[in-house]
Amino acid sequence: MTSFLPRALRGAAFAAALACTLPGAHAQTQAPAAAALPSIASFFSAAPISGAKLSPDARFLATRSGAPGRRDALVVVDLQANTAKVVASYNNADIGDFQWISNERLIFDTREKGVGQGNVRHAPGLYAVNRDGEKFVELADRTGTNSSIGRRTVRKVLPWHTFMLDQEGAQDSEYVYVSSINFDTAQEVRSVDLLRLNTLTGATQTVPRPVHNVRGWTLDHKGEPRLAWSSERDTVTLHYREPSNGEWRVLASYPAYGDGSKALQPVGFTPDGKLFVLARSGGRDTTSLHLFDIATGKVNPEPVLVTTGYDFDGTLVSNRDKVLGTRFRTDALSNEWFDPGMKAIQQAVDKLLPATVNLISVPAQAATPWVLVHAYSDIHPGSYSLYNTQTGMLNKIADTRPAINPAQMGRQQFVRYKARDGLEIPALLTLPPGGKKTGLPMVVLVHGGPYLRGSSWSWDAQAQFLASRGYAVLEPEFRGSTGFGINHFKAGFKQWGLAMQNDIADGVHWATGKGIVDAKRVCIAGASYGGYATLMGLVNDPGLYKCGINWVGVTDINLMYDSGWSFTSDLPDEWKSYGMPEMIGDRLKDAAQLKATSPIEQASRITQPVLLAYGGVDRRVPINHGTKFRDAVMKTNKDVEWVEYPEEGHGFRLIKNNVDFWGRVERFLDKNIGPGAVKQ
Incomplete structure (x- = not known):
């Protein structure tokens, strides 16, 4: 069996990688084999610490911290004094996203992790607070929420549809850029404004839009608005704002849907105003990182970084002085550095933590000794540490999931x-702990989308939960998945239930042919598109799969076009008009194919046991996908288990529902392909 280490761990001894874990976790690896199985909650509960971020001067560290029965709070740690302070918390909400906007000040929003989607009653809101908890200001309305720390400023606040950008900005003043969404009469997004917001006074200035239908914005290296993109029907237009006079001009236009071969995808700016973009050059099938000449409108044909065998999928890592490197995903997520000093730091950290991929984040100010390290592996969910570049000391902050034993x-x-037609299919294979590598029961876990990348090498709650219960887990990147080149992506167009389905089945044949898997003990499972593939797998290959688990899955492509009067879908009309006919299937031209690849239409052919789970307020795949299929399949198949979580949407947010669902999965698998099936 071929084995591949993640790119970031190649060069380290594999034996060492197996033997070592993070400091302080080594004793856990010596746990006796007879130890009790980890609980379901330990996989699917919220992490007690997450989102750690250094202040621009690296003097302070902000984290989101929580515990069972307690709301997530925003905590700031003074790294010199080694003290921590809760600077924001709520009695009826949790801290959501947060950012440093200067050495003194943070901006954040909230979330309601304790309720399902159907019971969410508040917008995220928007708030700012100093690192010591002072000068708390409510910036955007959340309706009826009061902070338990700090005094609310009495004044008119921004409307609820004001949101943080996922970009750090200048981080040098009390000002920050935020977005404000404008809706049409049907409550669809019409345009997105960009506001320059004073987080002390709440005063705003609106950045002039180049056209009325702007949908997104990009800041440059200095934190100023430099790009905007607009969408009209099936076309995306990229607009550039001249630094000298603030005037806008069109930089490029390209089709919004299709294979993406003509897209100009910005990645970020250099301090001198150069633009990094994704492009294909030199006959490559995959995208690489290139520089784009703003003046000439042309891509430099010589790539800055090539990720062989993968589309470049990542971001720039910068401080205020320069672009230091990138963080991108190939088989795993890792850093690649342009800066020699950062290369040396990476090597030093990797020497201290040889068994993990070590992602390094840098503060905005270059003249600081601290960098933040997020270490992870396939068996370790991750930890945060601080590395001092002057002393070479690594100080561990916390594990993200301390209840998990590697x-x-x-x-x-x-x-x-x-695949059967010769196409190479990438996949992740997770084997259960204990050393057995042959004759295993297996769950084929199919990712959603389908036109996106599935998982990469890392600790994954779903795969590891199944592995902990004794199952091998195969996660195929079937044709149509992104990240592996344009040919792999385009090969999935109009192949729902056809060649895409064959790719998944061929993965089972590969695993059984290698002797890894017992061919009589295979189950297929997945959510959203993965749920659709689960049902079509049972239709197309009844002898291959002994059972199927579908949660929030599509059951008919025509229902995606029109889910009916009573069931509202959030799929955009433009996607239905321009994307779906080209990439999935045209309702009229491909009517026969859509019927032949509809789980509802083919329900009578499914005789294997099926577990179905749906959210009552799902707007991506409305629940009538589930109820219509359930009613159709139960006419001929009595071995069907159904569960509805009324307050859930497209995926299950509540811990109690995840524990319930995965408990059902555990019992279902045990009965059909696990130890329970063997005993029958």
């Missing part, structure tokens, strides 16, 4: 196998 997790490999 010794009880399964090792993961990135593999590739051939």
Whole structure:
């Protein structure tokens, strides 16, 4: 069996990688084999610490911190004094996203992690507070929420549809850029404004839009608005704002849907105003990182960074002085550095933590000794540490999931196998702990989308939960998945239930042919598109899969076009008009194919046991996908288990519902392909 280490761990001894974990976790790896199985909640509960971020001067660290029965709070740690302070918390909400906007001040919003989507009653809101908890200001309305820390400023606040950008900005004053969404009469997004917001006074200035239908904005290296993109029907237009006079001009236009071969995808700016973009050059099938000449409107044909075998999928890592490197995903998520000093820092950290991929984040100010390290592996969910570049000391902050014992997790490999038509299919294979590598029961876990990238090498709650219960887990990147080149992506167009389905089945044949898997003990599972593929797998290959688990899955492509009067879908009209006919299937031209690949239409052919789970307020795949299929399949198949979580949407947010659902999965698998099935 071919085994592949993640790119970031190649060069380290594999034996060392297996033997070592993070400092302080080594004792856990020596746990006896007879230890109790980890609880379901330990996989699917919220992490007690997340989102750690250094202040621009690296003097302070902000984190989101929580505990069972307690709301998530915003905590700031003084790294010199080694003290921590809760600077924002709520009695009826949790801290959501947060950012440093200067050495003294943070901006944040809230979330309601304790309620399902159907019971969410408040917008995220928007707030700012100093690192010491002073000068708390409510900036955007959330309706009826009061902070338990700080005094609310009495004044008119921005409307609820004001949101943080996912860009750090200048981080040098009390000002920050935020977005404000404008809706049409049907409550669809019409345009997005960009506001320059004073987080002390709440005063705003609106950045002039180049056209009326702007949908997004990009800041430059100095934190100023430099790009805007607009959408009209099936065309995206990219607009550039001249630094000298603030005037806008069109930079490029390209089709919004299709294979993306003509898209100009900005990645970020250099301090001198150069633009990094994704492009294909030199006959490559995959995208690479290139520089784009703003003046001439042309891409430099010589790539800055090539990720062989993968589309470049990442971001720039910069401080105020320069672009230091990138963070991108190939088989795993890792850093690649342009700066020699950062290369040396990476090597030093990797020497201290040889068994993990170590992602390094840098503060905005260059003249600081601290960098933040997020370390992870396939068996370790991750930890945060601070590395002092002057002393070489690594100080661990916390594990993200301390309840997870790496010794009880399964090792993961990135593999590739051939589909029946010769196309190479990448996949992740996770084997259960314990050492057995042959004759295993297996769950084929199909990702959603489908036109996106699935998982990469890392600790994954779903895969590791299944592995902890004794199952091998195969996660194929079937044709149509992104990240592996344009040919792999385009090969999935109009192949729902057809060649895409064959790719998944061929992964099972590969695993059984290698002897890894017992061919009589395979189940297929997935959510959204993965749920659709689960049902079509049972239709197309009844002898291959002994059972199927579908949660929030599509059951008919025509229902995606029109889910009916009573069931509202959030799929945009433009996607239905321009994207779906080209990429999935035209309702009229491809009517026969859509019927032949509809799980509802083919329900009578499914005789295997099926577990179905849906959210009552799902707007991506409305619940009538589930109820219509359930009613159709139960006419001929009595081995169907159904569960509805009324307050949930497209995926399950509540811990109690995740514990319930995965408990059902555990019992269902045990009965059909697990130890329970063997005993029958």
